[in-house]
Amino acid sequence: MKKIPRNLSRGIAGIMPDNWVLNRRIPCFLPFYHVVSDEKLPYILNYRYRNVAQFEKELDFYLQHFNVVGLEEIVSKGCTDKKTVHLSFDDGLRQCADVIAPILLRKGIPATFFLNTAFIDNKELFHRYKASLILSRLRDKPDVKTKKYLEQNNLAGEKILQATIFQEKLLNDVARMLGISFNDFLAREKPYLTSGQVRKLASEGFSIGAHSHKHPEFWEISEAEQINEVKESMARVKQLVNPKIRAFSFPYTDSGVPASVYATIGREAICDITFGTAGIKKDSLNLHLQRYPVEQAGDFINNLKGEIVYFFMRKWTGKEKVTH
Numbered sequence: 001m002k003k004i005p006r007n008l009s010r011g012i013a014g015i016m017p018d019n020w021v022l023n024r025r026i027p028c029f030l031p032f033y034h035v036v037s038d039e040k041l042p043y044i045l046n047y048r049y050r051n052v053a054q055f056e057k058e059l060d061f062y063l064q065h066f067n068v069v070g071l072e073e074i075v076s077k078g079c080t081d082k083k084t085v086h087l088s089f090d091d092g093l094r095q096c097a098d099v100i101a102p103i104l105l106r107k108g109i110p111a112t113f114f115l116n117t118a119f120i121d122n123k124e125l126f127h128r129y130k131a132s133l134i135l136s137r138l139r140d141k142p143d144v145k146t147k148k149y150l151e152q153n154n155l156a157g158e159k160i161l162q163a164t165i166f167q168e169k170l171l172n173d174v175a176r177m178l179g180i181s182f183n184d185f186l187a188r189e190k191p192y193l194t195s196g197q198v199r200k201l202a203s204e205g206f207s208i209g210a211h212s213h214k215h216p217e218f219w220e221i222s223e224a225e226q227i228n229e230v231k232e233s234m235a236r237v238k239q240l241v242n243p244k245i246r247a248f249s250f251p252y253t254d255s256g257v258p259a260s261v262y263a264t265i266g267r268e269a270i271c272d273i274t275f276g277t278a279g280i281k282k283d284s285l286n287l288h289l290q291r292y293p294v295e296q297a298g299d300f301i302n303n304l305k306g307e308i309v310y311f312f313m314r315k316w317t318g319k320e321k322v323t324h
């Protein structure tokens, strides 16, 4: 079997008993999210974020089936306990403090928040959130001229949601054509955490890590730029909260990050632990772990069962480990 489709594993998982699948021995389970909100967020069309009720249901599921631990335990004990789960949240959105942290505290669940340091205090907006805002506007109120301009630049329809950091200027131009001001949006909506909120999260016992400075597509930038993004964001997180564990999660994916970047991170001791987003997988590197993206379409439990079945299908064909 060359490539095992995830759909196939989800189909198989659907007919297997929950407890049998969930009791399999897997590497530690590291689900990650971005935001939890009961509101429609026009700047987030890129993933299926949870509402409060669904999020609480998922947390209760982790508490029922796994041993929920903090980042320290993941670093000190490694990742072999089949019943270990650690949660994390990317991009440093305001809801981390307003919605997520109070729920986690009430349930006694530790977690890590990974920040894009350029966006703290609402100084800038992530280019893919800019793209979402533009698409939301165009869905509400189609605009022929803008549509044509986006078509010419190969960003028509949903394609705009894949815009890279190199197309940010184009996104800014389109926003201007539509009368959208990202600065007004940042000032009014305050989508990101403030420095004060980040310090409060740290004082409440949560781990704070870095998620790059500006969330660029790492596979599109040079090795030197990748290292700069890691260094710059780690330095700013250090300045802000001086975390005990220096953790970094690669934006989007670690696919496209060359082995030499991990070697530099190790040699210059820039991070204590790093994370990818390849799902439930082993990894060939020490202290580089793979997380599971929860915010997908479909039923949460069946998706997770599918991921576990997928892990074993890959394992049986000798492909459960990510190599770099």
Ligand SMILES: [Zn+2]
Pocket: 090, 091, 211, 215, 251, 252
């Ligand atoms: Zn991200």
